[in-house]
Amino acid sequence: MRGETTRRRDASHTRQLLLDTARHHFARYGFSTTTVRDIADGAGVNVALINRYFASKEGLFEACLSSAVTDLRRETDSAPANEIAAKMAQRIAGSADDPRHHETMLLLVRSSGDERTDAMRRALLTSISTRLASAVQSSPEPPGDAALLRAQLLIGALLGASLMRTSIAVPPLATANEAQISDALEVLVKALLPPG
């Protein structure tokens, strides 16, 4: 029935399965709305395994956010500063391809109420906005508050676009294709981060 490459019991595999399902639920419905049974059932896995692998529901959420932070950091650290916004915009515009990219963005607006997890999210957003603000000026000095504020408004705009597109689901934004959204987002990026 089953191939010889798939084991019936694989801890790291089910752990990853839980992580993927959890990110999907947390991103779409928020922390307290989703129950551990929702996640376990979605993954086709026993509820107790959540506590075994992640200690608690909170731990699972932190693991989700942590992997999201890692994803975004890898993408934004390797890219030249002036492309960061474009890469994030691409995550929102894309719909047909891997929904993981989209959920990663949505996860950033979800909170479990835990202070440590909130600090993690805040640190990521601060880091990215600082890099964004640095991109608009030629001098290597740290950006001023005015530039920082615009960069953070840009990130907020991208997160808000994510919400409007999937969570609130207002057409035509919810149903627009990738090219249409990219065009509109480009206008937004250029306005808040003028080159030079």
Place this chain on the structure above:
Amino acid sequence: MRGETTRRRDASHTRQLLLDTARHHFARYGFSTTTVRDIADGAGVNVALINRYFASKEGLFEACLSSAVTDLRRETDSAPANEIAAKMAQRIAGSADDPRHHETMLLLVRSSGDERTDAMRRALLTSISTRLASAVQSSPEPPGDAALLRAQLLIGALLGASLMRTSIAVPPLATANEAQISDALEVLVKALLPPG
């Protein structure tokens, strides 16, 4: 001890008190995170009165959103179309004055999961974005999808700014004063809604 103008028992007064406290909690922490006891205790009122006056927690949330919709509609319907965005931006920038304005915006990104309530929010956002999109064109025809999409991105940007400012609380956006934010938001509005 107490003034003669305040009655000890006033149904409409406690109803309004519950409504105000509920909007504050729902807007800041979301629907499922806040408990009915949080709201009742915050209002200094017995828990059972929530079910008496609003039938259910869901009913109370719907009443909150409904009053938010009324507030926003009154403001946006009376204003000329090209000032709508500015008025909404003012709600976000303002911090020293009445926090109600800010919470009204935040409430639009909170969902109880109920389909009817979600539809109410979607209808409001569609209506406002249509008016916004109409403002950028001279012809009286209904706006095309491209203009509509930009207007919705603008609203999403404003909602995202709300989240970044209070919920996620990233400095300097969280601590910036009204004038600084207004300036930056104006850039954003003009970019997405070019006059003419």
Place this chain on the structure above:
DNA sequence: CTAATAAGTAAGCAATCATTTACTTCGACC
């Protein structure tokens, strides 16, 4: 083949949730 350990499961735990019920107290009206 067989023991030992890792992986997974079923059942139930205490705590908390929204809601309902039976009851008490206030306030207005004749």
Place this chain on the structure above:
DNA sequence: GGTCGAAGTAAATGATTGCTTACTTATTAG
């Protein structure tokens, strides 16, 4: 001033929550 309905309260309901425990099954090593 007494009465009656409205306003408010305390306590308990059943359902759901996150999590633990005792157990079974699969996998691997000797």
